[in-house]
Amino acid sequence: MRLRQLTVACFLLGVLCVPAHAEGRDIGRDTLPANDGWAAEGAGTTGGAAADDAHVFTVTDRAGLVRALDGGSDTPKIIKIAGTIDANTDDGDRLDCAAYATGGYALKKYLAAYDPRTWGPAKPSGPQEEARQTSAARQAERIVLPVGSNTTLVGLGDSALLKGASLHIKNADNVIVRNLDLRDAYDCFPVWQSSPKLSAPLEQGDTPNGGLGDWKTAYDNIWLTGATHVWVDHVTLSDKGHPDADEPTHFARNYLRHDGLLDITGGSDLVTVSWSRFAGHDKAMLIGNGDTATGDRGRLRVTLHHNAFESVVQRAPRVRFGQVHVYNNRYDIPGDDYRYSLGVSTESRIYAENNAFHAPGHVEVADLVKSWNGSALHQSGTLFNGFPVDLLSRYNAYNSGSERDLTADVGWTPTLHTRIDSAREAGRAVARGAGAGRIP
Helix, strand or coil: CHHHHHHHHHHHHCCEECCHHHHCCCHHHCCCCCCCCHHHCCCCCCCCCCCCHHHEEEECCHHHHHHHHHHHCCCCEEEEECCEEECCEECCEECCHHHHCCCCCCHHHHHHHCCHHHHCCCCCCCHHHHHHHHHHHHHHHHHEEECCCCEEEEECCCCCEEECCEEEEECCEEEEEECCEEECCCCCCCEEEECCCCCCCCCCCCCCCCCCEEEECCCCCEEEECCEEEEEECCEEECCCCCHHHCCEECCEECCCCCCCEEEECCCEEEEEECCEEEEEEECCEECCCCCCHHHCCCCCEEEECCEEEEEEECCCEECCCEEEEECCEEECCCCCCCCCEEECCCCEEEEECCEEECCCCCCHHHHEEECCCCEEEEECEEECCEEECHHHHHHHHCCCCCCCCECCCCCCCCCCCCCCCHHHHHHHHHHHCCCCCCC
């Protein structure tokens, strides 16, 4: 009788429900191991492990995924993604940017309306900006997927792919995301933001460059806001399919289509990110989104371990306010346009140990760290191209003319962590084991 009720319930939901016992080892029931980073604090992180059989779903398309997510409800649930799901679809039909455009929006018209040479520094307003906002809202309604409390979202096998989606874990507690390739959260309608440096329209013949503005995009592959007890494990995050490097230049700036790969903001807390792969991207991970967000003090406690940052230009991570433990990660620095890896920002307290950096010849040790109003960075056990280095002393020596050096005292010592290997051992292990499809 119970199986028959389950079958009827799943038919009504339009998804395939699979009892946990039907698959052998069920990684959907896995919970965060004890002491595995900040997400193990207190009661730990169990996601949807307590879900009954009626709330275990296997989904194969966007419609089924949306129904299983249930609007971000807090009901314990396990959602398994099988195969490829494209968020930019409607009843199976692929949607391109033209399908979302409305109100007369056209990029050519937008560029003509807000060219800094004529528009100046003011925020875009008027018919084309209104049309852009309406068009953007239509896309957001389609691709931003809310993930509620007590949820496990997991890929089946070694080829589960979620394309074009932005998973939004907002004001939710106890969430697990594992074994998924999350790719290409593509923004069809970026907005132009002028820099305060541009105080008036440009003179005839001037070009809008030199930091006088930039394109801003809306979507992260995974975005945490006000979320607590979140475990992200064995995921792969990238722009694969639509790299920003292939986008054109408008107003002398790259027409960006992607924001972060995994951003942790809005007072989120108690997060562990492990054995994941961040690849081919500009701004990978922002922890804390504003220097004035003083309400983040005492929060933004995050552990990053055994992750691979491959061809990431910056923000791996950039931190404000948070106590962030960064250990046993591998960094493969890109050959072009590299800016930094560890961003030390306002009141950040990064404890970095036993990380391995691999860089081309033009990148120096001091380039790995950048500070904006930050004052402290603990580092130990760092390898740079196979040799032990001191990130702190190299940074301070390189920036000897700056107003202040970074100190090693971050005011805390991590206690919640798994075994910490040498950077050399960790670098090899991460190369083999990080990313989707590699859960042992």
